Amino acid sequence: MATWKIWIGAVILLCAACVYGEEYDLVILGGRVMDPETMLDAKLNVGVKDGIIATITPDSITGTETIDASGHVVAPGFIDTHFHALDGLSMKMAARDGVTTGMDLEIGAININDWYAAKKNKWPVNYGVGISQEGVRMLVHDPEAKIQGWQDAPTILGPLQKATTADGVAGWASKVSNREEMNQILQLLDEGFAQGAINLASTTAYMREGLTAQEMYESQKLAADWGRFTASHTRYHGSSSDPEAEQGANELIANAFVLDAGLLILHNNDYGWAQIEEKLQAGRAKGLNWWSEYYPYDAASTAIGSGFFQPEVFVDRMGGDYERDMYDPTQDKFLTKEEYEKIAKSDPGRLVVIFSPARKKWLPQWLRIPHMTVASDAIFSGKGVDSWDLDWSEYQGHPRTGGTRAKVIRLGREQGVPLMFSLAQMSYWPAYHLGKAGLESMKVRGRMQEGMVADIVVFDPLKTRETSTYKAGEQGNPSTGIPYVIVNGQQVVKDNKFLKVWAGQPIRYPSSNDSKFEPISEEEWLDRHAIRTHSVHENLRSLGEPDDTH
Ligand SMILES: [Zn+2]
Structure with missing residues (x-):
């Protein structure tokens, strides 16, 4: 009787398994699984459950959803800082290009x-942000802009920059x-750190005219007090001379060194990059959490109203030439000096593309620099947060x-860079350095x-390539060869189609009610850094003289 009951129980349990689903939520079968941290590189099956990579195995597994990854690489999703x-x-x-954070x-x-x-429950990939030094300086130095609520790049670079020039400065x-x-x-800044920036x-x-070396140091110091790193578009970025780009990085490196603080040199793909990389390597050898990023293009893109495009800087000091270097994607043409001056005044937030002949030569080298991570400097379309359904051809900006990512994979393939190395640049090293900075959510990604968290990209290593170009109408073309992008276990790109799936999770520090801010004052500084004054009596005593000054 008892055996009979157990037997029925077993049958019920087995049926429950076949009715209520498979072993895993999602399985990715037969792909070449690559992990830059452990150097795993083998044909294996991946099982995802509850947003986590539950198994990586040669055994056959089943899931509610199945991806056939044969002929494809299965790698950690790309992390963009x-x-x-x-x-x-x-x-x-960006999602079609394999970005998961x-x-x-x-x-x-x-x-x-x-x-x-x-962003909560409204964003397809993992999201995170730093406290904006530029935005904070707007709040203090441009009260006429009347800034309220949260602001980020699309508003800070656009309407806010315009509003802050309303008074002429x-x-x-x-x-x-x-x-x-x-x-x-x-x-x-302190409030930003307290809120988890x-x-x-x-x-x-x-901000090179207004932001003094002292303010930069104090800001880096405050960040360091919070255990946060500094990321900077360095003071003389892009300048070949007067002063050299490297000098701008030196300022940050010196500060980070004495503060024992983390440092990310943003888009280090310009003049001085090699020496800067050498210093970052030397810092890492001393245990410092220093690294850099590049994007694989020989042109930059930024707002036409930026101060360094004025002829005194752009032409006289940086060696630029408007008609040769400054491309306006909005009009699909290079600009004369007169056209530049007109637009810089009427539409300072307009993004222009700046070509650099030197970058052409350097690009193959960046592909081979350890801990030089890939970050796109991706530019918003300006078509509004909800522009999900617009056609690619409507994008105007930098390709x-x-x-x-697809371009790094293609260039690596053509130039003999080991794919594992490229993957480290695109996913593992960003996660490694952010994790080292104490971001728990990055210790389990990349x-x-x-x-680990199931942020995964599935791509064809032989066919993946970019299709976006500088030409108007083609700037937003999606990459090909990346059919699946998985964020926290959910497919955001499926069969080469972007799905409006809000799978993204926040990447941030826990918020707190702490404050590390101590107002700067001369007395405070002396208190901390100078010895106290003694009375004349004490000086005499220390000399062994009789004290007769009463
Ligand atoms: Zn920048």
């Missing part, structure tokens, strides 16, 4: 809690802070937004290992 693609159209281009650590945001709240860029203003700025996000070069 320089990501302004914060609206629907640009975001879906996109963080704006350069322009960043203000009102960090509100920024994260606005972009204060955030050109005003030197007095002590009181510097304290206000530091206090706002990933880093000090600094567009240093854009790197949609093509960075790796194809059991127990």
Whole structure:
């Protein structure tokens, strides 16, 4: 009787398994699984459950959903630390390029809690942001802009930059802070860190007149007090001379060294890059958490109103030539000096593409530099957060937004770079350095290992390539050869189609009620850094003289 009961029980249990689903939520079968941390490189099956990589095995497994990955690489999803693609159209281009985490650590945001709240359950890939030094300087130096609520790249670079010039002076860029203003700025940065901002996000070069060396040091110091790193578009970025680009990096490196702090040199793909890389390597050899990024293009893109495009800087100091170097994608043409001057005034936020002959030569070298990570500097489309359904041809901007990863894979293939190395540049090293900075959510990403978060990209190593170009109408073309992109276990790209699946999770530090801000004052400084004065009596006593000064 008892045996009979057990037997019936077993049958019921087996049927439950066949009715209520498979072993895993998702299985990826027969692909070449590659993990840059352990150097795993083998044909295996991957089982995903509850958003986690539950198994990587040669055994056959089943799942509710199945991806046939034969002929494809199964790798950790790409992690972008320089990501302004914060609206629907640009975001879906990046997803088609294999991005599973996109963080704006350069322009960043203000009102960090509100920024994260606005993305919650509304974003396809993992999202994160730094506290915006530029935005904070706008709050203090440009009260006429009347800034309220959270702001990030699409507004900071667009309408806000315009609003801050309403009084004729972009204060955030050109005003030197007095002590009181510097304290206000530091206090706002402090609030950003308390709310979990990933880093000090600094567009240093854009503020080169107003942002003093002291303010930069104090800002890096505050970040370091919070255990956060600084990421910077360095002060003389892109300049071949007067002063050399490397000098701008030296400022940050010196600060980070004495502060024992983390440092990310943003888009280190320009003049001085090799020496900067050497210093970052030397820092890492001393245990410092220093690294850099590049995007694989010989042209940059930024707002036409930026101060360094004025002829005194762009032509006289940086060796630029408007008609040769400055391309306006909106009009699909290169600009004369007169056209530049007109647009810089009427539409300072318009993005232009700047070509650099030197970068052509350097690009193959960047593909082979360890810990030089791939980050796209992806640019928003300007078509609004909800522009998910717009056609690719409507994107106007730099082709790197949609093509960075596929281009690195293609160039690596053509130039003999080991694929595992390229994957480390695109996923493992960003995760490694962010994890080392204390971001728990990054210690479990960027790796194809059991127990890690299932952020996964499936691509054809022989066919993956970018299709976006600089030409108007083609700038937003999606990459090909990347049929599946999985974020926290959910398919965001499936059969080469972007799905509006809000799978993204926040990447941030826990928020706290702490403050590390201490106002700068002369007395405070002396208190800390100078010895106390003694009375005349004490001086005499220390000399062994009789004290007769009464
Ligand atoms: Zn930049």
